[in-house]
Amino acid sequence: MREKLWTRNFVLAIGTNLFIYMVFYLLMTSMALYALERFQAADSAAGFASSAFIVGALVSRFFAGMLLDKVGRRRILLLALLVFVAVSVLYIPAGSLQLLLVLRLVHGAAFGLAHTAVTTGAQALIPQARRSEGTGYFASSTTIATALGPFLAVLLADGADFQSVFWFSAGCSAAAFAVALALRLPEHDDDDGAMDAEPEPKGRAARVLAAVIEPRALPVASIVLVAGLAYSGVLSFLTSYAASSGEPSSAALYFLVFAAAVLVSRLCVGRLHDRRGDNVVMYPALLIFAIGLAVLAAGSSPATVTAAGILSGFGFGTLVPCSQAIVVNAVPARRLGTAIATYYLMFDVGTGFGPVLLGLLVPLAGYQGMYVATGVLMIACIGLYFTVHGRTAPSETARV
Structure with a gap:
């Protein structure tokens, strides 16, 4: 009998993630234009009004895992969402560009x-035998927000x-916070058998690094770093490419079709x-x-x-949740x-620094040359995947 996936808490986790990402895409789409019109910001400052959100998220990721383990997933989720609600309201009276940033x-x-808290909790709710299936369903909430958020931002603005x-x-x-109040997330489990029988890192620096970075996640996570860098070329430059x-109108058509294919x-x-x-899904997805x-x-x-x-x-819609499932299956529950x-x-890191690196390539090779380069980069990523995981990935027989 298959283990149950669609529990009450799993559905609530999907709902929480949907509302969180709706806010992300609503504001990422409109914030640069708001800074330009409300504060007459320079183009660079207006761009930072949008990307500062990513900078804040990037910094918090360094400490998120440690905080989840020390404080608890549900507590961090609720505290973070309280701040999320407060800041959303504070945008309205913000009277200067500095305060906005x-x-x-x-x-x-x-x-x-x-x-990080709701994703970690959702992964803990998914039965291991249905890890990738559940990850795909959970990630679908992000895809829906990707389609609805920018559309509603344009409509409302x-x-x-x-x-x-x-x-x-x-x-x-507020809806994300309300749903999260009803959500019960499993906390980490220290009883992981042999996987937990590992030496404590020696030295203060090593212990600090181990508290914020999981080494077993890095090999496969390097795949999404490269994929994020390649996809940032679409996010950042497709509109300009289509206009030139x-x-x-082709850019809007692309993102609509892209979202449907991802879903x-x-x-x-x-x-x-x-x-x-x-390997059955990762090699074709990369290609x-x-x-x-x-x-x-x-x-x-x-x-x-x-x-x-x-x-x-x-x-892209295949490789992101499938690679995440690989990472989750590679670590003990207490390091999730x-x-x-x-x-x-x-x-x-990939999506944040990608536009900077690819932006240096556009004047030299043009938009078409840049997209050829990203395609070649992802072909090379197939070799990277083979090196870091594919050659040792469990076979079909071993997974049954």
């Missing part, structure tokens, strides 16, 4: 803690009415991963994502971006929080 940093830090965006964000934050090619992959591929093993990125180099016509969106969406924090820290 501080709020964005704090908001990002609260997001990093809350997201019509006519520069940004207060509507802030009030709606505050409502979503005379097809400005389909996350609802369907998890069971295959659980039954057939890591399909690489092809999807390279297809963008062929142009930005509706047909081209539709094909690219399907391929890259299915590839630190492993999840390490995983998303690497992902944030």
Whole structure:
């Protein structure tokens, strides 16, 4: 008999994550424009008004795992969401650009803690035999927010009415807190058998590093660092690429198709991963994502971006939850929080620094050359995956 996946707490965890990510995408889409119009900020400062959130999240990921283990997953989740609600409301009276930037940093830090806590709790709720399937279902809430958040931000901010965006964000934050109040998350379990029989790191620096970084998560997390870097080229430059090619509406079409492909992959591929093993899904996912990125180099016509969106969406939508499931299965329960924090820290580094690195390539190779380069990078990532995990991944027989 298959272990039960759809419990009350698992559904509540999905709902909490959905509302958290709705706030993320609502404000990431509109914050730069708000800074420009409300405070007449320079382009660089307006850009930081958006990206400061990511900086705050990146910093909090360093300490999230340690805090979850010391304080508890549910306590950290509720405390972080209280800050999340408060900051969402404080955007409205914020009267200076400096205060806005501080709020964005704090908001990002609260997001990093809350997201790590609810993701760690959700992973603890998923039966190990259905790890990838459950991870895919949980990650679908992020995909829905990816589609709805930017759309609602544009709708609410019509006519520069940004207060509507802030009030709606505050409502979503309050909804996340309300759902989390009813959520009961399992805390870490110290009884992990042989996996816990490991020596204590020697030296203060080694102990501090072990408290914030899970070494067993780093090899596979390096895959999502590269994937995040490659995908940041789409997030940051596709709109400009489409406009420069005379097809400005193609970018919106790509993201719509991409979100649909991601959702389909996350609802369907998890069971295959659980039954057939890591390599059966990871190798095709990496290859399909690489092809999807390279297809963008062929142009930005509706047909081209539709094909690219399907391929890259299915590839990216598969490799992220499946790689997360691999990381979770590689660590003992007491290190789950630190492993999840390490995983998303690497992902944030890739998506955060990717636009800077790829932005240096665009003047030299153009947008088409940049997308060819990201496709080649993901082909190389297949070799990286083989080196760090694929050659030793459990076989189908070993997983049965």
